[in-house]
Amino acid sequence: MVTLTGDFKVQSKEIGFSLVFGHFPRVQNVAQVKQFLETQLSDALGMLRRMVDINSYTANIDGVNHLAEVTAEYFAPLGFETQFVPSKFPKYGKHLVMRRPGKSCRNIALISHLDTVFPPEEEERNNFHWLVEGDRIYGPGTHDIKGGTVMMWLVLKALQTQCPEVFEMITWQLLWNSSEEQFSPDFGEVCRTRFNADTIGALVFEAEGRLADEGLLVLARKGRGTWRATIEGRGAHAGGKHHQGANAIVQAGFVAQKIAALTDYTRALTFNVATITGGTVLNRVPHQAVIEGEFRAFTPDVFEDARKKLIALSGPGEVRSKMDGYACQVKVQVLSESRPWPRNAATDRLFQFWLEGGKRVGIPISYEERGGLSDGNMIWDAVPTLDGLGPWGDNDHCSERSADGSKVPEYVAASSFVPKALVNVEAIWSLVNSQR
Numbered sequence: 001m002v003t004l005t006g007d008f009k010v011q012s013k014e015i016g017f018s019l020v021f022g023h024f025p026r027v028q029n030v031a032q033v034k035q036f037l038e039t040q041l042s043d044a045l046g047m048l049r050r051m052v053d054i055n056s057y058t059a060n061i062d063g064v065n066h067l068a069e070v071t072a073e074y075f076a077p078l079g080f081e082t083q084f085v086p087s088k089f090p091k092y093g094k095h096l097v098m099r100r101p102g103k104s105c106r107n108i109a110l111i112s113h114l115d116t117v118f119p120p121e122e123e124e125r126n127n128f129h130w131l132v133e134g135d136r137i138y139g140p141g142t143h144d145i146k147g148g149t150v151m152m153w154l155v156l157k158a159l160q161t162q163c164p165e166v167f168e169m170i171t172w173q174l175l176w177n178s179s180e181e182q183f184s185p186d187f188g189e190v191c192r193t194r195f196n197a198d199t200i201g202a203l204v205f206e207a208e209g210r211l212a213d214e215g216l217l218v219l220a221r222k223g224r225g226t227w228r229a230t231i232e233g234r235g236a237h238a239g240g241k242h243h244q245g246a247n248a249i250v251q252a253g254f255v256a257q258k259i260a261a262l263t264d265y266t267r268a269l270t271f272n273v274a275t276i277t278g279g280t281v282l283n284r285v286p287h288q289a290v291i292e293g294e295f296r297a298f299t300p301d302v303f304e305d306a307r308k309k310l311i312a313l314s315g316p317g318e319v320r321s322k323m324d325g326y327a328c329q330v331k332v333q334v335l336s337e338s339r340p341w342p343r344n345a346a347t348d349r350l351f352q353f354w355l356e357g358g359k360r361v362g363i364p365i366s367y368e369e370r371g372g373l374s375d376g377n378m379i380w381d382a383v384p385t386l387d388g389l390g391p392w393g394d395n396d397h398c399s400e401r402s403a404d405g406s407k408v409p410e411y412v413a414a415s416s417f418v419p420k421a422l423v424n425v426e427a428i429w430s431l432v433n434s435q436r
């Protein structure tokens with residue numbers, strides 16, 4: 001038995017630890033599944049277009065809620081019941097949860113999000129809308145992550161029609177975060193309360209990475225902490241009483257250097273000093289300055305160590321008044337923390353099904369450990385979690401296009417849907433069959 005941290009335990013037999021890869025029969029007719037997926041592609045892209053046309057910037061509550069309804073409309077015909085779960089934070093829209101009970105209580109969760117990072121004004125200003133050019137489909141959320149939601153639909157539709165035994169046996173849970181881009185922590189709870197010992201996998205449909213022609217799935221993600229350093233100095237007249245002052249901005253300069261120096265690439269630990277403000281008018285020695293930023297690390301121990309070193313910078317600074325030695329005071333606070341998702345055995349085991357599934361259908365699959373966060377960070381220690389199951393594209397979070405081609409906005413590659421859906425179907429099929 002393998003015990004995962006948290007309240008959840010997973011029996012080894014339930015996730016097929018002892019299986020011998022390559023001994024499973026493949027999905028009965030790969031060519032037929034592929035052909036089926038090809039016939040569904042135009043419907044899938046029609047769905048994607050409708051979703052992309054709805055602005056679902058995280059702060060646009062109406063847009064996010066509208067997208068949730070439209071999304072539910074597409075998945076309901078596959079036999080799913082819909083539940084809208086209000087966010088704990090009134091500034092965000094509702095999470096969407098859909099469920100289809102199977103013949104067994106073994107369940108698989110498919111996870112995506114509703115929101116994007118693009119305010120409607122920015123989409124207008126940059127004329128950033130649905131646009132097809134060759135294989136590329138540009139538009140807000142095409143890649144992050146509406147393309148992933150459409151991938152979920154393609155995979156479920158193919159399982160329903162091509163592998164009905166698997167589709168009917170599993171209890172499916174589909175979960176969409178309304179506010180993933182702001183990393184609102186309550187969605188983790190929404191997921192975790194729906195997981196149990198029969199959850200054999202949580203599949204996150206963020207976009208895949210690429211290295212040459214290999215599709216890269218995500219097996220680990222950095223955690224992120226945000227911080228603020230507040231420096232209190234002593235104000236003074238910059239002409240007559242300069243020596244009385246303790247300059248908060250000069251102190252902030254020292255603090256910024258010390259924080260930047262905590263970056264340690266050998267441990268994949270980065271600190272970013274991101275903003276600095278301070279002072280008021282030119283004839284005052286500034287009495288206050290504020291620096292803010294973030295840090296990221298892959299493993300809980302490096303993350304915790306970084307946090308301690310950061311907080312330890314609090315206390316009296318080296319910048320003092322010439323008059324009486326009055327020292328600037330430095331206060332460092334961690335504002336928010338999103339835990340790392342480190343490499344772990346349960347994720348690695350789940351990945352084997354995709355690695356071997358890719359080989360069986362002739363699509364090269366590999367993996368990466370990614371710096372950015374996803375909902376995977378909030379659930380990996382509850383159930384075996386795998387990420388990067390969406391289609392391929394690039395330039396997520398970018399809405400600009402420049403004439404010289406140096407800036408290109410977010411797009412998804414239309415040709416990446418069918419092959420990736422095929423790998424996903426094959427892998428899910430073998431995951432489920434490994435436990436019969």
Ligand SMILES: [Zn+2]
Nearest residue numbers: 113144145206
């Ligand atoms: Zn995303």
